[in-house]
Amino acid sequence: AAELAGYFPEMRALLNQCRYHNCRHVHEPGCAVIEAVDQGKLAVPRYESYLSMLADEDNRH
Secondary structure, eight states, X not given: OHHHHTTSHXXXXXXXXXXXXXXXXXXXXXXXXXXXXXXXSSOHHHHHHHHHHHHHHHHHO
């Protein structure tokens, strides 16, 4: 998940701010990415694209 999130420049700066080092940015408490979406600092369509790609990645494994 961290590798995939790194492809989203607007998410990259937030990755080290999550509470958990292995955060998938889906439903974890203390997730800086989710907080940014909730605060309008990260565009919802971009976050939804990330979630879609993450689901595709999960389905391949």
